[in-house]
Amino acid sequence: xxxxxxxPWTLTEQEAISLQKQLALQVKTEDQVKEVQxxxxxxxxxxxxxxxxxAGIVVLDAASLQVVESVVVSDSVAxxxxxxxxxxxxxxPLMKAFEKLQTVPQLIVCDGQGIAHPxxxxxxxxxxxxxxxxxxxxxxxxxxxxxxxxxxxxxxxxPLLDEGEIVGAVLRTQADTKPVFVSVGHGIxxxxxxxxxxxxxxxxxxPETTRQVDQLVxxxxxxxxx
DNA sequence: GCGACAG
DNA sequence: ATCTTGTCGC
Numbered sequence: 001x002x003x004x005x006x007x008p009w010t011l012t013e014q015e016a017i018s019l020q021k022q023l024a025l026q027v028k029t030e031d032q033v034k035e036v037q038x039x040x041x042x043x044x045x046x047x048x049x050x051x052x053x054x055a056g057i058v059v060l061d062a063a064s065l066q067v068v069e070s071v072v073v074s075d076s077v078a079x080x081x082x083x084x085x086x087x088x089x090x091x092x093p094l095m096k097a098f099e100k101l102q103t104v105p106q107l108i109v110c111d112g113q114g115i116a117h118p119x120x121x122x123x124x125x126x127x128x129x130x131x132x133x134x135x136x137x138x139x140x141x142x143x144x145x146x147x148x149x150x151x152x153x154x155x156x157x158x159p160l161l162d163e164g165e166i167v168g169a170v171l172r173t174q175a176d177t178k179p180v181f182v183s184v185g186h187g188i189x190x191x192x193x194x195x196x197x198x199x200x201x202x203x204x205x206x207p208e209t210t211r212q213v214d215q216l217v218x219x220x221x222x223x224x225x226x
Numbered sequence: 227g228c229g230a231c232a233g
Numbered sequence: 234a235t236c237t238t239g240t241c242g243c
Contacts, residue, residue, distance in 0.1 A: 048234080049235095
C-alpha cells in the first residue's frame, strides 16, 4: 500500500507542530466506515540504547478475529520521542511496513491516541489520513483530558474531555480491569470506534489487533539479536 | 516556575 | 517503550 498524501519527514519540532495543525483540519469525525472485512493493528517495538526499532502490521478477519496477514520491518530511529509528536517517530517505519502489506484493511487500530491530542492529531489521525482509511486510536494510558472512572462492567465508558470538548472515551473492555483510552483517528465516529474496540476485545483488556501485532514485533525484535 | 507528558 | 522475579489467581 502507498499513502494518498505526502509531506516531508525531516522536520524540526516546530515544523512538525505546524504540519499537525494543518493536517488536523482534514480529519473526519463522521463514519466513513463501510463493510469491514479486514482490520489492521499497527505497532512499533524499541530497544533501549539501540537506534533500531521494529514496526509491524497484523490484519485480522473482522468476523473471526483470526490473523490473515502480518508484516514486520526494522528501521533506525529518525525522530526522538516527544509527547505530542509521537507519529513522527513511528510513522516512517510503519510506512515501510504498509509498503509490504498486500491486504487492504477497511479499518486500522493504533496503539496511542487519535484526536485526544493537544492539536487533535495523534498517531491514529495521522495514519488514517495518510492512507485515507478509517482509523481508531486505542491507548493504554492518557495523553491529556479529564474523565470520571467508568462503571466496572464490560462496555462501560465515560467521556474524555479537553477544554470542554469530548476528545475520546475511557472504555472498560473487561469487567474490573483498567479501562483503555479510545479516540477517533479519522473517518469514524466515537460511538462506532467504541463498538469496534469492544468487539475486538472479547477476552482481554486490549483489542486483539493490538495484542497480535504487539507479540509479533516483540518476537521479531528478540530474533534480531536482543 | 512546577507538574504532566501516547510509546 | 524498556529495565525486571516472583507471585497470586483462573
